Amino acid sequence: MAELNTGDGGGGKGGKVRSKKQNSKVDLTAMVDLAFLLITFFMLTTSLSKPQSMDLSLPDKNDDPTKDKDLKVDEKRTMTIMMGEDNKLVYYMGLLDAPIAGPKDIAYGKEGIRKELLDRKKSVIEYTGNKDKGIIVIIKPGTKSKYKNLVDILDEMAITGVGTYAIVNDFQPKEKELLEKK
Amino acid sequence: MAKIKMKKKSTSTDMTAMCDVAFLLLTFFILTATAKVPEALPVDTPASTVQTKLPDTDLAIITVGKGKVFFDIKGREIRKRTLEGIGAKYGINFSEEDKTKFALMDDFGVPVTGLKQIIDMKAADRTKANQPGIPLDSLDNQLKEWLLISRRATIDLDDKELQIAIKGDAKEEYPKIKKIMDILQDQKINSFNLVTGTRGKDF
Numbered sequence: 001m002a003e004l005n006t007g008d009g010g011g012g013k014g015g016k017v018r019s020k021k022q023n024s025k026v027d028l029t030a031m032v033d034l035a036f037l038l039i040t041f042f043m044l045t046t047s048l049s050k051p052q053s054m055d056l057s058l059p060d061k062n063d064d065p066t067k068d069k070d071l072k073v074d075e076k077r078t079m080t081i082m083m084g085e086d087n088k089l090v091y092y093m094g095l096l097d098a099p100i101a102g103p104k105d106i107a108y109g110k111e112g113i114r115k116e117l118l119d120r121k122k123s124v125i126e127y128t129g130n131k132d133k134g135i136i137v138i139i140k141p142g143t144k145s146k147y148k149n150l151v152d153i154l155d156e157m158a159i160t161g162v163g164t165y166a167i168v169n170d171f172q173p174k175e176k177e178l179l180e181k182k
Numbered sequence: 183m184a185k186i187k188m189k190k191k192s193t194s195t196d197m198t199a200m201c202d203v204a205f206l207l208l209t210f211f212i213l214t215a216t217a218k219v220p221e222a223l224p225v226d227t228p229a230s231t232v233q234t235k236l237p238d239t240d241l242a243i244i245t246v247g248k249g250k251v252f253f254d255i256k257g258r259e260i261r262k263r264t265l266e267g268i269g270a271k272y273g274i275n276f277s278e279e280d281k282t283k284f285a286l287m288d289d290f291g292v293p294v295t296g297l298k299q300i301i302d303m304k305a306a307d308r309t310k311a312n313q314p315g316i317p318l319d320s321l322d323n324q325l326k327e328w329l330l331i332s333r334r335a336t337i338d339l340d341d342k343e344l345q346i347a348i349k350g351d352a353k354e355e356y357p358k359i360k361k362i363m364d365i366l367q368d369q370k371i372n373s374f375n376l377v378t379g380t381r382g383k384d385f
Binding site: 036038042155158 | 194196197198200201204205207208211212214215227228229230231232233234235236246347349350351352353354355356357358359360363367370372373374375376377378379380
């Protein structure tokens with residue numbers, strides 16, 4: 001700060017006005033912080049914005065019905081899951097005329113269908129005594145079911161590790177009745 | 183006696199170099215990041231725990247939502263070739279400029295006859311254009327043609343099979359999705375991807 005020299009009354013040299021030496025260094029800490037924050041943001045958003053997806057493989061479609069070979073499967077290994085309106089979910093084991101379990105309404109998610117699937121998966125392996133002959137799940141999405149329902153069930157298959165499942169679109173009249181029953 | 187003076191060490195480090203590096207990286211990431219363009223048909227995909235990432239190239243995405251079907255192909259060269267094929271098939275002449283514009287576009291959902299109009303629009307207008315969706319009934323199944331021609335283009339250019347992904351809205355009715363799957367299966371595409379969101383295992 002400039003100060004007036006008052007002590008020197010004589011007509012000699014005036015007091016030197018000294019300007020304080022300014023420090024040439026700027027504190028860059030905040031700037032670096034900001035830069036790294038932005039780097040992190042851009043790095044994460046570039047790799048995370050890629051959409052996730054789920055693989056789905058369907059069996060070959062055969063237009064010629066005479067060529068269709070009926071695959072004989074032990075009905076005790078099959079579990080049928082049907083999806084209906086308003087997140088309705090019905091399942092049964094075996095044949096509908098002589099079911100081993102069900103038909104019963106069940107909820108989506110951890111406490112509902114997943115628990116049942118895991119239990120059934122175990123019991124089927126016990127029944128066949130062969131690890132390669134596990135449960136076969138037949139997924140039947142009704143005409144009023146939503147796409148989300150299908151993805152949910154396919155997701156359950158992935159979570160519970162059920163490898164053999166099929167999406168079937170034809171309904172027996174009795175199954176339709178079950179699905180439409182409130 | 184002479185006092186030994188300890189040199190006072192400065193606590194502040196020189197951050198210039200660090201700052202330089204940080205900003206260099208920042209610039210790099212900003213430039214490589216692709217800006218997200220608003221989709222012509224916004225859909226709310228259902229969530230799943232499976233996390234496979236979609237490929238960047240050789241991919242066609244069929245978007246289904248609100249009863250409409252939109253189509254998108256990744257890869258500029260494939261897009262150009264596909265447009266050529268579609269033009270030849272339906273007898274529409276697309277100029278070189280149209281092709282370049284089409285290559286830079288995103289998804290679209292118009293019948294082939296309205297395609298030129300959409301190409302001529304500005305990117306911002308396309309999302310507002312209220313596109314009616316690609317027709318896929320049995321009389322005029324244009325989605326089938328798009329798929330066939332784009333698959334052929336991918337094989338010609340990259341010698342690879344085109345990957346197909348279905349991006350459906352969570353609330354879309356199953357029969358609509360089934361119809362798309364049937365079209366794919368008619369072309370012997372039995373394996374495809376479903377685009378989903380993410381969620382944890384305990385939902």
